[in-house]
Amino acid sequence: MLRRAVTNPNVSFIQRLALALSAFFRILASSTYAARILRLESAQEPARAAPDVTVQPEKPARDLRPALQVLSVLQHEGRLVDFVQQDILTFSDSDVGAAARVVHDGCRRALKRMVKLVPVHDDAEGHSVTVPAGYDATSIQLTGNVSGQAPFRGTLRHRGWRAQELTLPDIIGDADCLVIAPAEVEL
Amino acid sequence: MSDGNPAADLGCVGIDLGTTHTAIAEVAFDESGVTRAQVVAIPQLVAPGAIEARPLLPSMVYFAHESETALALPWDASRDYCVGEYARQRALQAPSRVVSSAKSWLSNTLIDRRTALLPTAAPPDLERISPVEASYRILDHLCEAYRSLEGLRGELTDKDVVLAVPASFDAAARDLTIEAAVAAGLENVHLLEEPQAALYAWIESMGGDFRKHLHVGDVVLVVDVGGGTTDFSAMLVQDREGELELSRVAVGDHILLGGDNMDLALAYALKAKLEQAGHAVDQGQLLALWHAARHSKEELLSRPDLDKIPVAIAGRGSQLLGNSLRTELTQQEVESLLLDGFFPVVPLSARPLQKARTALTQLGLPYASDAAITRHLAEFLCRQAHAIPRRESEVPSGQPNFLKPTALLFNGGAFKCGLFRERVISNVNDWLVTANCPPLRVLPGEDLDLAVARGAAYYGAVRRGRGLRIRGGTARSYYVGIESPMPAVPGIEPPVSALCVAPIGIEEGSTCDLPDQVLGVIVGQPVTFRFFGSTVRRDDRAGTLVDPILPQEIEELAPIEIVLPAESRSAGDIVAVRLQAAVTSVGTLSLEAVPTKPVNPNERWKVELNVRGEGK
Known part of the structure; x- marks a missing residue:
């Protein structure tokens, strides 16, 4: 916290969020812009490494394939991508219901296998709860009239979800995993 | 080390x-x-x-x-x-x-x-x-x-x-x-044997406590219904110098019937419902229904509070909305199709229905023609009435004689459904009550899908002397078909009697007596013999000649073949041999042809068990 405040004294969180979002989409949309960011990033590296300090190992490129893999499993077993990609407005509730059952059934089973999900908060939703001082702000988010000092009294609106264990298939070799579902041609 | x-x-x-x-x-x-x-x-x-x-x-x-x-x-x-x-x-x-x-x-x-x-x-x-x-x-x-x-x-x-x-x-x-x-x-x-593995898994999971559940004189029935096969076995608990000893005393026939058949039966029922509602169901959708039926069945059978559950399957294309078929599976349908179809309440006298074998094709699996597992079970218990030696006085006259289990262990994924377990228990108890026997004790099995693997691993330790071993030896007796020396009558099969070469209960690593009966084998030519097995003829010894062969007692197996190499003899000679059986340390049956007049000491030839000869 302190370090961030010192290195970026003038940029607020909202400003940074907006910048991050716009940069994200511009990087995706424009290779020229992406190249500029790359140059900026690499220009920073030697600047940060002080001459008498050993060079930190470069962070490896993020492997996004597991994310694609999860999408692929949810499509394969629960037809999630098919469901979301279709225009739902022209269909009756009974059509939506039939499709939703397919999606729910398959995705539920796939999720159950891949990730052990547990509620963050064990109390029933709607109950009064106390949030102590020094609470973990990543697992509990305060909403409504957020002010005053801990402990906070409030009503549990959503229990939250925590991934306790994640089991994903290993990717063999250097497959890019970009095909979420192959086209099927019946012979 | x-x-x-x-x-x-x-x-x-x-x-x-x-x-x-x-x-x-x-x-x-x-x-x-x-x-x-x-x-x-x-x-x-x-x-x-x-x-x-x-x-x-x-x-x-x-x-x-x-x-x-x-x-x-x-x-x-x-x-x-x-x-x-x-x-x-x-x-x-x-x-x-x-x-x-x-x-x-x-x-x-x-x-x-x-x-x-x-x-x-x-x-x-x-x-x-x-x-x-x-x-x-x-x-x-x-x-x-x-x-x-x-x-x-x-x-x-x-x-x-x-x-x-x-x-x-x-x-x-x-x-x-x-x-x-x-x-x-x-x-x-x-x-x-898988049912033994299931019992080993149970013994292992109980730790030392299994002795509290099993007593001398108990007959444990193992009912194993897996994905594709149904297997029955019975184990007897005996006293041997103050220690419990388990023996496998009976095994059932090979029944190609299991959980997959149940799911498929439901899938066809769902398909019929969809078609009645005017939807066409293609092969791909039938397979999807099969898949859906398995989950719906487990859901419905574990939730007796639900009258029905919706079943939906997707079309094949990427357009999910508008192409998904929806129907319902009701508690009543599951009960009538699965409970009454596969586990009907039957009397002890019930027997599996036999379909005429004419439609049997050469390239198909011999699926059980009767899906009722309880009928197969009734037949098993009655056929194995003599698995445990009893004095005549113990069987009151006029009462049906059958193998009376005192304890029951379930195995196989199909028994995840509590209703199936309850139906088997209550049906067997009906039979026991009529015979004035106490009802079954059910051994609490766990891990119906994985018990066999776990029990098999545990048996590895038992083989090293670290645990209670189930005895019993081979489950079948084996016979070679001998044609009677009668003049051939055109159009009529020559009568065949069965020569016992291996009795029931040979332990691993032991050899049977040499039967007296001699077979003639031609040197240098493969000679095929009809081969038979029985799970009920406990009194036969090597050399016993059984005539006539009753199909309810003796089942024909694939023929065996003897080839005598023309090494030290001349091709075409007829050599008199006797067949000697042994059970290897691995647990397989080995048959050897021993010449009555050996040319060399220890002259003997292996008999091939796995041939499919032409015709008979």
């Missing part, structure tokens, strides 16, 4: 090579004793390019078309076939390239089980494989996958391996299973 046997300290692995799924478990040894049997998750291809370790490996092999990308594994980048989950998925999409139920083919006496015939509907570009090779490929995958596991587990081929087979497997099917295991490099392998 080493006491001469290189496998001694590496622990034991149990393999359940199932009709639909395969599982492995292992036990390790340390100073304090034996660790609990642990199921080992098996790495397998779950999608092209993705591998995951799962407790169950579908027992299927998929052969890729040459145009497809390689089914790469971390240990083989250019593989063109796969075993396990992805093969199961491809079975729904390209069924003609998938071998499934290899184990049922392995026990099919109507075919030569070394002939390349699977998949039966293989397209021309696909080279078929034999049932033995299919089993080998699954075991070979286990060896490779085991090697790839984290932690220094070593090689599966270096371990003591116990391979579970149905109790109803005959000598030839057991032999072929070993053949597949040896081909996969498993040298230290032993066979164990």
